[in-house]
Amino acid sequence: MKVPLHGAIDCDLHPAMPSVPALLPYLDEFWADQLANRHIDRLPFTLSSYPPSSPLSARPDWRTRSGAPAADLDAIRRNALDRFAVHCAICNPLHGAVALFNDDMAAALCSGVNDWMASELLDQEPRLRASILVPGQSPELAVREIERVAPDRRFVQVLLLAMGETLLGRRAHWPIYAAAEKHELTIGIHAGSTYRAAPTYSGWPSYRVEDYVAQSAAFESQLLSLVAEGVFQKFPKLRVVLIESGFTWLPTWLWRTNKTWRGVRAEVPWIDRSPAEIVREHVRFTLQPVDAPRAEPQMLLRTLQHMGSDRLLLFSTDYPHWQFDADDVLPDGLPEDTIAKILIDNPRDTYPRLRDPVMGQAQGTGEKEVQ
Amino acid sequence: MNIAVRQAPATQRLKIVDCDIHPVYRTPAELHPFMSARWREHMATFGTHFRHGLHGQLPYPRMMAAGMRLDSFPENGPPGSDLDLMRRQHLDANGVEVGMLIALSRGGMEERNLDFGAALSSAINDWQLECWVKKEPRLRAAIVVPQENADYAVAEIERRAGDPAFVQVMISPRSSDPLGHRRYWPIYAAAERCGKPLALHVAGYSGGHASTSSGWPTYYIQEHYAMSTGMQNTLTSLVFEGVLERFPKLKVVMIEGGFAWVPALSWRMDKHWERMRAETPHLRRPPSEYVRERVWFTTQPIEEPENPEHLSDIMEWLGWDRLMFSTDYPHWDFDDPRQVFQGRLTDAQKTRLFRDNAKALYGLQ
Numbered sequence: 001m002k003v004p005l006h007g008a009i010d011c012d013l014h015p016a017m018p019s020v021p022a023l024l025p026y027l028d029e030f031w032a033d034q035l036a037n038r039h040i041d042r043l044p045f046t047l048s049s050y051p052p053s054s055p056l057s058a059r060p061d062w063r064t065r066s067g068a069p070a071a072d073l074d075a076i077r078r079n080a081l082d083r084f085a086v087h088c089a090i091c092n093p094l095h096g097a098v099a100l101f102n103d104d105m106a107a108a109l110c111s112g113v114n115d116w117m118a119s120e121l122l123d124q125e126p127r128l129r130a131s132i133l134v135p136g137q138s139p140e141l142a143v144r145e146i147e148r149v150a151p152d153r154r155f156v157q158v159l160l161l162a163m164g165e166t167l168l169g170r171r172a173h174w175p176i177y178a179a180a181e182k183h184e185l186t187i188g189i190h191a192g193s194t195y196r197a198a199p200t201y202s203g204w205p206s207y208r209v210e211d212y213v214a215q216s217a218a219f220e221s222q223l224l225s226l227v228a229e230g231v232f233q234k235f236p237k238l239r240v241v242l243i244e245s246g247f248t249w250l251p252t253w254l255w256r257t258n259k260t261w262r263g264v265r266a267e268v269p270w271i272d273r274s275p276a277e278i279v280r281e282h283v284r285f286t287l288q289p290v291d292a293p294r295a296e297p298q299m300l301l302r303t304l305q306h307m308g309s310d311r312l313l314l315f316s317t318d319y320p321h322w323q324f325d326a327d328d329v330l331p332d333g334l335p336e337d338t339i340a341k342i343l344i345d346n347p348r349d350t351y352p353r354l355r356d357p358v359m360g361q362a363q364g365t366g367e368k369e370v371q
Numbered sequence: 372m373n374i375a376v377r378q379a380p381a382t383q384r385l386k387i388v389d390c391d392i393h394p395v396y397r398t399p400a401e402l403h404p405f406m407s408a409r410w411r412e413h414m415a416t417f418g419t420h421f422r423h424g425l426h427g428q429l430p431y432p433r434m435m436a437a438g439m440r441l442d443s444f445p446e447n448g449p450p451g452s453d454l455d456l457m458r459r460q461h462l463d464a465n466g467v468e469v470g471m472l473i474a475l476s477r478g479g480m481e482e483r484n485l486d487f488g489a490a491l492s493s494a495i496n497d498w499q500l501e502c503w504v505k506k507e508p509r510l511r512a513a514i515v516v517p518q519e520n521a522d523y524a525v526a527e528i529e530r531r532a533g534d535p536a537f538v539q540v541m542i543s544p545r546s547s548d549p550l551g552h553r554r555y556w557p558i559y560a561a562a563e564r565c566g567k568p569l570a571l572h573v574a575g576y577s578g579g580h581a582s583t584s585s586g587w588p589t590y591y592i593q594e595h596y597a598m599s600t601g602m603q604n605t606l607t608s609l610v611f612e613g614v615l616e617r618f619p620k621l622k623v624v625m626i627e628g629g630f631a632w633v634p635a636l637s638w639r640m641d642k643h644w645e646r647m648r649a650e651t652p653h654l655r656r657p658p659s660e661y662v663r664e665r666v667w668f669t670t671q672p673i674e675e676p677e678n679p680e681h682l683s684d685i686m687e688w689l690g691w692d693r694l695m696f697s698t699d700y701p702h703w704d705f706d707d708p709r710q711v712f713q714g715r716l717t718d719a720q721k722t723r724l725f726r727d728n729a730k731a732l733y734g735l736q
Contacts (some may be wrong), residue, residue, distance in 0.1 A: 055646045163584040170589065198580045200604035201597060203548045208571045210549075210611045210649040213640055214584060218598035221583035221593070226588050232652065248635040252682065256599060256629060256675040257592075263704060264434040264592050276677070291639035303635070322646055 003084045005337065009347035010089035011353065012082055012190075012243050012286045012316035015121055016071035017095045018044065022111035031108040043122050045096030045109070049192040049211065056212060059322040069320045073124055080319040084329060088354070089317075091121060092159055092243060093128040094191055097365075098135060106135035107145060114149050117330075122154045129354070131159035131188050136168075137196075139175045146176070150183040156353040157186045157241065162218040163193030169225030174234065181235045184352035189222055190217040191244040197356070216291070219245040220253050223283065229259070230270040232282045239350055240283045244318055246266050249283040251306035254279065280309045284350045286316035287342060288323040290331045296334035304338070314350060315343045327338045352371040374636035385710055385722060390669045391572070391626050391697035392461070393511070394472050397448035402477075405497035410490040419491075422579035428574070429432065450701035453508055461700045462509055465708055467566030469735055470699075472497055473541065473572050473626060478515040480543040481577035483611030486519055492527055493632045495613055496537070504536040504622040511538045511733070518542035525561040526658045532565035538733045539624065541570040544605040545577040551612025553673055560589035560613055563621045568667070568732060570604035572626040573598035573607060595704075603636050606662065610640060613653040615661040622732065627699060630668035634688040637662050663690060666716050667732055669697035670724065671706040671714050679713035691720055695729040 020041035024032050025243060035041045050057045060068030062079055070079070097109035110133040116129045132149045134142035142158075149155050156181050160168060168189065180187050192215075198204050199214045221243050231236060257275040265271060271278070292300040304310070317329055330339065348354050394690070396402060403411050407601075412605045425428055429437065434445070443460065445453035461469060471575050479491030499512035513533045516524035531537045540562040544550055550571070562569050575594070581587045582597035604626050607616055609623060640658035649652065668689070676719070686694060698705050708725065716724070 036481050054733065056643070070512050097394060119407070120488065165586065167585045167593075168582060168703055197584055199584045199585050200608065201580055201582045201601040201619065202544060202546045202548055202550060202578045202604060202608070205549050205608060206552070207611050207647075207650050209643055210607055213607050213611075214604060215638075216636075216639055217603050218584040220600050221588070221597070223480060224584075224585075224593050224596050230590075246635075246639055249632060252629070252635065252674055254600070254633040255631060255676045255682075256672075258677075259427060259672070259675040260595050260704075264595070267434055267590055267592055289639075289642060292640050293638055293641070299638075301632075302681075302684050306676065306684070306718075308677065310585070324661050330385055332576075345701055360487065 001330045001334050003329060003343065005343055006085045007087040007349060008084060009345035010080065010084065010086045010317050010319070011090055011241065011314040011347050012288065013076065013089040014071060014321065014335045015076060015091050016069060017093060017113065018120070019114050020045065023116055023247055026112040026115040027108055031105070034105070038239055045097050046060045047094050047192055049097060050094055051208070054208060054321055057109065057264060058320040060371060063195060063318040071320050073121060076300060077125065079370065081125070082318050083327065084317060086127065088127045088129055092188065093131065094135045094190065094192060097133065098161060103135055103138035105142055107138065107141040110135055110145055111148070114145065114155070118154070119150060129156045130152050131155065131157040132185070133159055134176070136160045136176070137165045138164065139173055143175045143179045146179040146183065146185065149277060150185065153289070153353050155185070156351045157188040158188060159188045161192040161194060162189055162215055162222060162245065163197070163199060165194065165196040167225035168222050169227070169229030169231050171229065174231070175239055177231060177235045181238045183254070186239040186241050186351055187247070187289060188243050188279050189219070189242045194217070216246045216249050223253060223279065227271065227275050227278055228268050230268065232278050238282060239255055239313065241350060242283065243286045243316070244288065244321070245285055246289055246291040247301070247307070247313065248303050250285065252305060254308065276308065280312065283312070284314050284315050284317070284346065285312055288316045288318040288329070292331065294332070297331065301333055303371050310338050310341050311346055313342045314347045334358055375678070383520065386466045387725040387727055388469045388471070388694055388735070389465070389467045389672060389698050389700070390471045390624070390695045390729055391473050392457070392470045392700050393451045393501070393702065394452045394474055395476060396498065396547060399453040399477070401502065402498055404496045405494035406490055410487060410503045413487055419477060419481070421576065421648050422483065422694070423482050424578040431591040433591060433703065438703050440701050440703055440705055454503065457700070458507065458567045461698070464509070466696070467509060469729070471538070471572070472499055472503060472510055472512050474513070474515055474645055475572065475574070478513065479517045480574070482517060485517065485520040485523070489520055489523040490514050496527065496531060500536055500675070512536050513539045513541035514567070515541050515709050516558065518546050518550070518558060521557045521723045527557045528558070528561040528565060532567070533541065537567065539568045539570040541572065543574045543577050544571045544601065545574040546592060547578050549608035549612065550610035552606055553613050556614070556617070559618045560619050566623040570624045572627060573628050598627060599629045599632060603632055606666065607640060610658045610661050611654070613651070615665050616654055621665065624732070625666060626669045626670070626697065627671060629672060629674055630670065630689060630694060631674040631682065631685045632670060633662065634685060663693070667693050667695055667728070669695050670711065672704045673706055673711055675713065683714040683716070691723055692728055694724050696725045
């Protein structure tokens with residue numbers, strides 16, 4: 001169904017990433033030289049998880065004539081911000097810098113992307129917010145970047161990928177969570193892989209669609225890693241958003257993890273309440289993709305009941321990825337109060353920085369659609 | 372769990388088929404009669420050769436009694452090694468009419484030396500026959516084959532094909548490549564030819580790939596969960612790589628991976644197949660249809676919602692004819708048939724889950 005309200009908060013929007021030459025003005029002399037001399041500036045830095053021509057990467061009517069995804073500022077306004085009458089949208093930069101093995105080069109490019117984001121998008125369009133791109137495999141450099149960018153409160157989140165070098169609950173990553181908690185930034189984990197390990201537990205699938213399907217299992221593993229390692233006990237104010245994760249797998253996760261935890265809780269004694277309670281307090285999920293049968297909306301409604309809370313879902317278009325057609329960004333059959341929560345209340349509750357006074361007048365209950 | 376469980380004979384009227392019972396040998400010498408001198412010597416000198424760092428041990432130590440029910444230890448040997456105790460404690464006490472043996476360890480599935488793996492598989496199949504099925508008519512065996520050695524696997528399947536003691540073909544889903552890959556197709560062709568289902572029981576480490584797409588987890592609670600994500604990976608592979616399309620009579624049984632995830636995974640596969648279908652033109656139908664028609668799931672370790680009725684939704688969506696009860700005896704997370712289903716089930720539904728679905732699949736009288 002269409003968005004029935006003004007003032008929604010789109011928690012997953014993907015602007016096209018700049019070319020390396022467009023980043024050069026934001027890089028220091030050393031890296032500008034390196035990237036040019038080594039012809040690194042000719043690389044597109046496209047993540048393998050999102051090949052530009054794949055149907056998943058851009059909806060056909062959101063492509064330009066050349067076939068490239070149209071996600072420049074004009075297109076973002078036309079196809080996403082205006083079309084869905086959003087109050088604001090969070091830009092999640094999917095940039096290949098995070099798949100580099102050279103931590104310093106990755107960090108330099110991440111910094112360039114963040115500065116580019118601030119001046120080319122956030123300065124130009126007041127409805128936009130962004131996630132901070134960090135080299136997640138180097139917590140030290142990631143924290144340095146968070147500290148550098150955090151004073152700009154239009155950055156509301158730190159972005160990590162669902163498939164990376166090690167599971168995100170491991171203690172090596174904790175400085176990232178400490179910095180995020182300190183600065184009121186959520187941790188956003190987005191679908192995608194740096195392909196440090198095979199996407200499945202028995203190796204490398206043949207087809208891209210298998211890699212994409214496997215993303216939900218990757219999120220399940222990451223969620224359990226964060227819970228089992230005690231991240232939410234160590235960082236009680238931390239919020240984690242699973243982005244483009246799908247969410248219909250969550251009930252099984254809650255049921256299975258609660259049960260197993262009852263049997264093996266002595267192994268993880270810091271877990272002080274059931275995993276389901278921890279997740280419902282600390283973890284949120286963006287709406288798209290809705291992995292449920294469109295023809296049978298009652299299955300999705302039952303699944304939402306299985307999730308046990310209407311505070312878990314955050315509106316997202318996933319623009320320009322092809323997750324829905326026309327204006328049908330919301331699944332059919334959602335109760336009205338659930339829609340308002342998904343569109344507005346839950347995102348505001350999740351992102352402390354979206355509650356800043358500077359954010360303006362988003363109404364908790366939304367205004368009726370007048371279009 | 373390590374609490375006293377009843378040992379008196381079952382009082383329930385419904386006899387059950389248990390689709391997951393784990394027999395083990397008391398000592399490796401039990402296999403010697405079924406191995407040549409060359410391989411007996413190899414086993415004694417070099418032992419098995421697996422892809423993990425604590426050979427013959429548990430890199431994720433279990434929380435109690437090495438993962439076994441405390442009450443399942445016989446006077447000598449490990450749990451699952453004593454047929455009399457298994458009869459007394461499980462087959463009789465729980466009213467098991469038919470029990471499916473899932474001979475996991477040292478069956479050659481995990482062995483890196485492929486010739487040794489072949490010898491081990493053959494030995495473990497003879498051992499299942501001589502030491503278990505011939506002594507206890509309620510038990511049935513699975514043909515254990517090492518999936519990385521397809522030529523041998525096919526020969527072993529053909530050698531056992533006519534023996535009704537073997538009701539299914541078992542390979543490890545922790546393979547070197549995803550099970551949908553072509554290198555494993557001869558195994559599926561052989562299973563299809565002999566009309567026996569393909570049994571896939573969760574496994575720990577054999578293929579050498581990390582159990583998550585971001586490397587190895589830290590704790591056993593995670594390793595235990597990886598059985599569920601792993602089975603999702605395996606099912607996705609069998610669907611998208613075209614195994615279920617190419618072998619239309621092949622039936623697949625997924626054992627101990629849970630089942631509540633099946634509807635959500637099917638929805639996800641359908642949704643993204645629809646977008647990406649040009650990549651896999653060999654699929655002629657939505658993924659969910661292959662799953663619905665060709666894949667069976669065992670119930671243990673059953674997922675436990677806060678509201679038990681929620682699991683009934685899942686069973687409804689998955690299909691009442693595709694779930695088969697299992698206990699995982701003698702492992703710690705054993706499901707007791709008296710307590711396993713917390714939601715309201717009709718007698719007809721119970722009969723299907725506990726008995727009739729398995730009887731229909733395996734052609735049991």
